Amino acid sequence: MIRGGRSYVSTSPAFSNDAKRLLVCTGSTVSIFSTLTGLQVASLDGHTALVTSVIVVPASSPGSRILCYCWTSSLDGTICYWDFSVPEMIKKIDVHLPIFSMVIPTLLKTPADSERSSDLYAYISAQNINKSERPKPLIGQLRKFNLTKSFIGGITLKETQRPEIITVCPSGRFFGILSKNKLIIWKVPDKESDQAILKKIVLHHTKKFSVLAFHPSQRLVAAGDVTGRILIWRGFGNKTFGKPMKYDEDNPGVRGDDDAESCSTWHWHPTDINVISFSSDGAYLYSGGTEGVLVVWQLDTGKKKFLPRIGSPLLYFVDSPDPTLASISCADNQILLLKMPYLGIMKSISGIKLPFYAPEAFKVMCAGYAFDRAGVVALRTEDFHIQIYSLLNDREISEVVVCERNHQPADEITVVVTLVTLSQDGSVMSTVEVRLPEEDIGGLTCLKFWTSTSQNNQFELSTVIYEPHRDSHVSSVAFRPNRPMAVTTSESCDFKLWVCNDGTHRKNELKPSSGWVCYAVGSYKRRPLTAAAFSGDGSVLAVAADTAITLWDPDRNELVGVLGNTLGPIKALSFIGQSEYIVAASGGPKSQLSVWNMSQFTISWSYMLQVEAVASDQNSSTFAVLALLPKSVIQSKETTFVGRDGIILLFDVKQPQPVASWSVTKAEGGGLAFVEANQLEDDISPGTRKHGLLAFINGQHEYVLFDPFNDQELVEHSVLVRKSPAAEETVYAGYASLYGELPEFDWKKNQKAASEVVIMPSERPWETIFSGSSHTLPPLTKLCGAFLEALLQKRPAAVEKS
Template identity: 25%
Template sequence: MAEPLIVPTQKSATRKRREAKGKERERAREQVAAASGSAPGPSKPKPKPEPTESWDCIPIARSEVSSVPPVWSKDGRFYFTAAGTSVFVHSSAGPDFERLSTLSSTDPNGHRKAINALLVHPTNALQIITASDDGTVKVWDWVEGRLVRTIVAAEKGHVKQICLGDLNGVWWIYANLSTVKSKSGKRSNTDPTNLSHKVVRIPLAGQAKDEDPASLVHQFGKLRAPPSAIFLSPRSNYLVALAGTKAYVYRLPKDEGLDGVWKPKCVKFVSDEIFTCGAFAPDRRSRSGAEQEEWFATGDAKGVIRLWHGIGAAFRQLDAGAGQAQQNDNEKRLPTTSLHWHAHAVAAIAFTSAGAQILSVGEESVLVQWHLASGKREYIPRLGGRPILSVAVRPGARGVEEEFWMGFADGAMMRVGAASGAVSAVGASVRLDPLRPTSKRAYPLAVHPASKALVVPSSHPSTLQFIDPLESRVLFDLEVAPSNRVSRRDEKQLEPVAVEMVAFSAVLDGRSEWMATVEGRPADEAEGGGLVKTLKFWRWNGDRYVISTQYPRPHGTEDLTALAFGATGSEPFAITTAVGGTVKLWHVRQAKKSEQGKASSKKPVVAELYWSLRSTFGYRSLPVHAAGFSPDGSLVVLVHGQVITLWDAATNVFVRALEAPLDARKLAFAGPEGRYIVAAASTGVAVWDVLSCELVATLPTQAADMLVGLHSGILAARAVPPKGAGQAKTEVTIMAPNGSGARTITLAVLISALADLPSTAVHLVGIAQSGEIYRFGELQKASAPTKRTITADAPRRATSIWQEMFGRGAFLDELAPPPEKEEGAVTALQRAAAGRPEAVFEGASHTLPPMGMLFDAFMDELLAPRAEEAVEGMEVDEEEAITLETSVAPDAVRSVTDREVEELEVSFCQLKMGAKPKPKPLPKVGKKPNGLPNGNAHRAVSTPVNKAKSKSMPTTPDTPELVDGKRSKKRKAPRHSEL
């Protein structure tokens, strides 16, 4: 059988020519390589350049949660707090309590792990002492902001707690250390079973011998469990270390020197529960002046506070039976006084300055005051809804009451006046939800269009906080879902109602009139399961948003996927979508009601606006993943995955369906006036032109975990998890709508949500997975906080004895002008965002409207309206003689000279010492005739009776009177200075 004849086609001939050309190019490359001396080889594609551009992430809000209580400087003008590896210096002047500086965050020799203790240096008021989990104790000069000294207490361990004490004229640092066991093998130093715990002492001013840091650390006690507290008695007689269920009480020797070997006696007090905190009572004396016995109080994991008395008796018993048992194995159970109210563990306790009360806090968010004399207690509840981690007492001063300061689990701090009981916040810092890192709920992030304020949830997820992103301060809070913020009953955390979505209407007349929120929670079995969602509409009343309309379960038990505002003319619209594919449009309606609640033509009518459902529709029962209005409000765009549908917003008429080359989940509008529709999936971005409905660009390899539409193009971001020992980061790609001109920027923080701040350049706000908020971009105003100078040695203006008696207002040099009334924060931001109204005249004259049309609007924007003052008239009857009572302005207080003050002090001292001033001589009065002849002294004299009725009128010395139509004043008594 003959073989078939294969005729070469035109395509096969073209392929052969291409292969021949490729071989010729390869030979040319080999010849060039041989001539240059390099080894021949096939050509390799150029590697993709790594992104080199990066943006600095400026923190707006960071987690500053710490169980370390604040401490104050010696003069009380500053206070210090610790969070993470940093120490913050604040001003004690309220209400802002401004942060002045930060220690250790930028110092290369600072702490590498969290700070566990913070104390003020006992001999140098300008220094503070910190202890950390990195095993070091550091001394800082907080005025100059520099590190003074580092003491290595444990190279492979942690310094858990420290306290300071004076013994025989030498200051010591007493510390609880947790170190790695010597025979631990390869186990980690964070394994609790791999750590040994001990009590050590370190000289505060000592120097290491032969540069060996271990020579300064002297151990004198061993603990059987992880330590929870260490504290010293006021007279430095006893040292108490709490660990597990035992309180190790050491009696410190009084005859040991600096280099002496300590062998303090120890008594272990045993409890039934694990200790969590403790403190010694202040030193008190009896009425006769005798010293009272020292005692301490502890808190445990079951919420019980115990008062431990009889320490001296326990050591006397130990001394009496020293030969019968070893000193280190003496466990005692003393009779104690129990105080129980807390349902959970006692987080911290503190004594008041006088020692008459004990303050205790815990997870219940309640401050409990225990009166030791009467045994009664008082409560200050509902201090924020979050667990309280620390409590401290700010000592009172002249003119300043004692205060109780508490630190919360969301990083906030509050204070309570000891005498007044007034509760107020310390500063206006941004509060973060402590449960945010472990929650999988949606985290809403929005920008208020009128004021450019950032809107995020507060420490409680049912409350929104409006934040100034440039100054990192809270403008005001808005409680969206009123909730009873109680502590948990069981080990499981309570899941409160949380705000999941926030949207604002467009700016109209300088304000965003409407706000919409969606809040939700999982439904229980009695409610039929599913999700409980509530849609609320809020209206701006000039100061804040107030509730207007609410709809429980607007889409049944389905989860909501989108919430957005749009506008058709002057009427706003809102859209909500659900997972099941249901789309609902809402609009504003007006109801007429009388002031009495019933409509009537005779009664005044008040117009009331409310929101109602306008229409419900869907597209082929496809789920809706994202939705939004076009910038002009004429189109509704729905994302169904591989299909994008366009609808007429006014009539709900279906316009067109766009086929997407990817499974889209996100939606944005980009370009000038939002001309381009951008849809994105986790990998892939597609762009359409709204005018032609044609696909402009497809980027199948572009990752887009987050999508933001810009005026100049598209911004897509993706989170890059850490690889090996590397650090997690975020890569941001900015490109034109057609995908050209792409550039990649690296962020050193792992971002999970993005929002665009209105500005002339790219200015973004991002939320990290830990809940911390950052801002970054091309426009970074106030990129670093301004450095403030701390003058700790500024003289304090003490009040004199005369100022205590008469007040500072009695002296002109102490008078200060009254502070001006501050403008509302949101109103000020709105005025700043309004721009310059006079810029309208910078354009060409032939393009402007007539001046008559611009004048009124221009003057209203440029000049603030002045409030009209009502002038009340007074009717006067001219035929009656009347007396006008007018208020006379008080005389200005004159300046008091130093000579006069000295004379007053001398006279006051003489009066106090009992010196009697000499009596002034009485003037001699001559005899006056009484008008009677001699010898008629006993004649009765008749008094003439005045026929006019006498009226008792109060005399006003400075009140002018009308006499014959003229005003006259009574003469005043001459002043002492006029004589």
């Protein structure tokens, strides 16, 4: 069994001491990526629940041996100590409490800061699993834990309504948490012990805090709030923590009796702030939020520079031991590796993107997944892109931009990508996008065909067809196996067959310049057409006409036969391998799964099921369905379905009884497909497999691939990790480490190229007026005049002769 699709951004990652590795919490494991190639090289497996923190043990001095040890915490209530160079687990400690956050300040201290204790202590934010009789129980606890003796202290530092994230000072002297509009800071004792008393201060604000950060060397703390403001307290805790200083009479910006010299406020972000971090030298402050822009503040002057158009809200910013490298974690499950201090994006580590939530009016017609036989899935993302993802390798292959549009979180949705479909060999893709009307004016449906020009699934746009079915939306798209043909259906009561106009290529091997044209049009009794599918050999086309199934000859566009009616409108059709059966899934109040015999034109058997997805194995007579469980079953006390909302059923087409079944979670919005497993170097089952693996992807884009025909207990297999060649991990020094390698300079070639360049003024200046970063553009009042002037044709003024 292969699992994938886990989040890379559930918590902050950590760099190794040599900055060549990035440790990323991915579900119940820690994935280790190379920062030079962006590829996964190893993983740490040992936890059974979500890993909530990873802490790399720093090297004691710059000249010491590079350490490859780290601590991890998890919701399974354990803390693990690892050697991630091997990788292997050295120690595992059971805390018996779900851990949401953990810091180890002692690791960050140097001998000059304080006297090191013989024991190692961690501060954990855990959930109190004991029930409380209070009306509003405080389930969050901040506690001290002795890692050396595996002993949790009896004193609870703080109780909160829910477990909070702990932030530690880079020097290890302070740590703090946020509690609504309060910032609580503790000072770590100079000498740690089980009974050591920690002093604390509280800083107040009028708005709710969202994130905080400590300065690496000064007694300075910054926090961001939900309104986009950044507050910076200087000299915090001088009275409480034993370092008295002369304050001004009014302590500018400090509220009430808060222990701080001063408090200043910066404001650029329009909404809540998710990222606050100081640079390693303390000269700059980094901030970011939902607008997808990283802002770099010069701490002394307040001047700003930006890294705009990241395309997704920012979650974490992490500096590395190498001053030329940093990382940004984005909400779209992507980690960007930055070249510092120039903010250039070097590499990206992309997980599977989060699901796209369509408006209520388009949920019925939206299909979120498209699979090919090689284990590649195409799925829609929130920024109008299509992500091409390998399920076998748990890695992004490419990304297709369906609609050019900058990330603007506050804007209303104006475009919806409703359908994405792949051909069986993955060489052709189709997308359908709908532009929503404004005040019932200006709606548009667009059908696009994309062709893959390489083995890396890099798609290029081939054909754009506006309003393929007049004013009606496209309800389904299906590709014909082994032929460059596709069918589209609509509720305007017609279907259309599309063929590529380049007939010199075999199968689906198309040129990038080839176009798709309408080959034939069909309809049946003016009924709305809701679904379509081709048979395995492509000789028969099945089209769902509301509740009836019509069979067509796609070459002559002739009606061959009509099967009986189902109880509700059909939303999915699928031929069962090379057999004479076809399965239909209908929706509505009377949802039904029905199997039809095409030779006898009769129904074989049916179930009353609310089907979410159907998949059939092309090499056998079996198929699988993903069905939603009724609410009565979910709310019952049946232990089999506790916490589950869906079920996968495996059928043999000739038997109404399921061959096997699996209960699943997050089934709504999920998908199913049979994929080939011959691309795996180490097959899951010994011997030659005559059937494929079954892929299930849930509504949150987490997926699993398993052998549905294996009667033995399924054994989970990690995704195959291929280490990058050593040649790709070249270590640069000096000028190259900061700016990269200089390109080879050919004086004669550059001189010839320069002589051939002719600089001409642009004949279309309006195309570049609005280009540039959104936050640096001049106001609309200034742009409007220049824009209108560019549209007018200039003529010489006529001078009247006297």
